[in-house]
Amino acid sequence: MKAVQWYAPRKMRLIEIERPSPKPQEALIRVASVGICGSDLHYYREGRIGTQQVLTEPVILGHEYAGIVEAVGAEADPALLGKRVAVEPGIPCLACESCATGHYNVCRKMFFPGGPGANGAFCEYMTVHAAFCFPIPDTMSLQEAAMIEPAAVAVHAVELAQLAPGETVAVFGLGPIGLLTAQVAKFSGARTLYGADLLEYRLEAGRRFGVDAAFSARTQDPVAEILAATNGRGVDVAIDCTNASEGLGLAVQATRPAGRCVLVGISGEEWDPLPVSIARRRELSLRWCRRFCHNFPNTIALAASGRLDVRSLITHSFPLEETQAAFDLVAENRDNVLKASIDR
Ligand SMILES: [Zn+2]
Ligand SMILES: [Zn+2]
Structure with missing residues (x-):
């Protein structure tokens, strides 16, 4: 599959990598839309966020994404197959004190895509724990679904x-x-x-x-x-x-x-x-505020009801091949950009 890999400050390249296959609890998502986040911009420009999160090797960025479930692992809910979903990108360990006390968003063993040591969503397919896939209503576009992540924040x-x-x-x-x-x-x-x-x-x-x-x-x-x-x-x-x-x-x-x-x-x-x-x-x-915690269902409902307007924030859309151009646009606040997304 195609992916866009960051490899140095302000440098990205289109690469070909193997399509992932879902583990038993996971769903395979055909990525339809990925938003560019302010945190992606820090990695893009500086290769780091502070001194703790530093990119020391090439990585695929992107965590604000939505898509269609194309396959599920043996232990994942088969009802998800074919569903259009917003994805909660961070996968906590679900076993530590933070997770056990309801604060899974501050789990120290959180897996988070699109940062040091973990590839993200500027690619064609992602695998993710099926419990973190949230089906969206028919009235919501996949582009809007990718906005659920920042909206949940x-x-x-x-x-x-x-x-x-x-x-x-x-x-x-x-x-x-x-x-x-x-x-x-x-x-x-x-x-x-x-x-x-x-x-x-x-x-x-x-x-x-x-x-x-x-x-x-x-x-x-x-x-x-x-x-x-x-x-x-x-x-x-x-x-x-x-x-x-x-x-x-x-x-x-x-x-x-x-x-x-x-x-x-x-x-x-x-x-x-x-x-x-x-x-x-x-x-x-x-x-x-550390991202979100149990906020996806309500955020989807608010966006679907129209009370929370996520659609009007999406001002620019680019194909995967032009991901770097999209990053440059956002980094320079050109053309009155609010949210730019990579869509297919
Ligand atoms: Zn973000
Ligand atoms: Zn945990």
Whole structure:
């Protein structure tokens, strides 16, 4: 089968590899759509995320994918055959303390495709534990199904924020994760939603997806604007969806005393600075979001109902052969790109 392999920063090549065959508990997925994630971009450009996750050999990236089940192993549910599925890509060990206590998303033995030591989905076929394949309704396209993965992150982030009806929310970073998070926060009860980003076209996108007041981090001071708009109080909840080290600090500064901050974005650094004095004096609660945990079924239902618009976020589509061109487009934020996907 064909696959696109990363082999050095900003370098990818089309290769031919053997098609995988499913183990007893697995399903064989004919990959139909794969989204490019911010974490893929860190690997693409820098070959690493922080100092712990480093690509030391060529690898196939990609973990936001959906496809059609073409075969199942002997112990997998045969009803999955032929089904169009969204795939939850990370496969936990299901035996450790984290897994046993319901926090499988932080399993230390998690298998995650498209990173160090594990090939991902920029290819024609994937095998995955059948329990992590989620059939989608007929009304949902496979391209939208691939968006369930980042959308589940947004659902988990708002869940971690413990958003109460009528609260005010700020979302820093209006890339795909920020735009999804803004939507989820809005229909989960946010009264007023503030957003910030460096790019003008993303501020416009934010307004389309429910942000009431969007501030430019390039020409304005988003923290000062949010504090002014809330009479100096700050928001109840701030969510950092940026890919920058400054994001969490901005979120902390914009949050009211005893408010909540959630960190979703990946700066790519091992350590990031934090305004600890502000966080302490306001007795803020800070939570970090690690992907998702039991969020796929609800996220699929929300997307299928139309309340969560994943479709409009997909601005670009490329064939597998042009994966590198797609990465370059996203890396340079060209052509007002939000989400680019590889489709077939
Ligand atoms: Zn991702
Ligand atoms: Zn585990």
